[in-house]
Amino acid sequence: MEQNEVILSVRDLEVQFTLRGQTLTAIRGISLDLLRGESLAIVGESGSGKSVFTKSFMGMLDNNGHVSGGSILYKGQDLAKYTSSAEWRKIRGHEIAMVFQDPMTSLNPLKTVGRQIQEAVELHQGLKGRAARQKTIEYLTDVGIPAPEKRYRQYPHEFSGGMRQRAVIATAMACNPEILICDEPTTALDVTIQAQIIELLRDMQKKYHLTIIYITHDLGVVAKVADRVAVMYAGDIIEIGTSYEIFYHARHPYTWALLSSLPQLGVKGEPLFSIQGTPPNLFKAIEGDAFAPRNPYALKIDYLIRPPYFELSPTHKVRSWLEDPRAPETAPPDTVQRMMARGREAADRV
């Protein structure tokens, strides 16, 4: 396997929605290369565009939305130009599959779990009858569903939340996709089950050589699974790097704010550096750095000109004027600095 082979290449992507005659720009010029076999986490507050971004490469945008600029290259095709459901059917499931927060949105309550997985096996792997059933039982076993023969005949409502999510993952695996997008896959589950599902996804990634995108607002989840982390704010990736770079060398004040809200930092409750204010109104054109009004470190220029990316390493880049040589020296808040220092020490000991 070639290292750093790009499997999906997004350039200058813009996505807009029309709402009551007004236009909202949800994705504001994202470029990203997804590498084959990696697990990339996309983090950011609710409403930052994580779901819209990934739905745009599955043809799953709501009807009032469309790709209004840029390209999404996958296997020589520009998915941004796809318009018909016939085109998308070749991609969705078969090439790129998705696991959502709520398993009930993916499972049909009127069909047995076994039948649903088997339909995917039949459609995507060309198996029939006994062979398809056999393969389905294998997937149920793979995803850790006990008594698979019995579970095969049951309906989604007879499964617990965690077991349902396992069934959804089995269905996704049965489609044999190259890329798996997991949109808040564990948010609806309780903590112990969350950990199990994350572990299962890691196992599936190894076994089936998947490229995975994890969408989450929970940086804690990210630490365990991601090779790289992309931080989104107001429809843009404002910092991206390896997990190590984002956790221990983050440079964007918004990333610092996210890091400071990690539970392990919340000594006696309150985080010391919470994000004040609200995200910008996406119906209006955004001048400068979208985060500026909430950024205690903002410079004058942040209100005027959108920052370019500054490259901090071949894998780490950040959209922040603080990296400009003319900007004053700026250090992260104390809590974040301490966390980063501890993390670096721990990582260096390994």
Ligand SMILES: Nc1ncnc2c1ncn2[C@@H]1O[C@H](COP(=O)(O)OP(=O)(O)O)[C@@H](O)[C@H]1O
């Ligand atoms: N169908 C839609 N119509 C109008 N606005 C939408 C629609 N879907 C999403 N948006 C807007 O796009 C932005 C990004 O949403 P989303 O990707 O769901 O955020 P996230 O997944 O990060 O929580 C939000 O401002 C949201 O309100």
Ligand SMILES: [Mg+2]
């Ligand atoms: Mg979302």
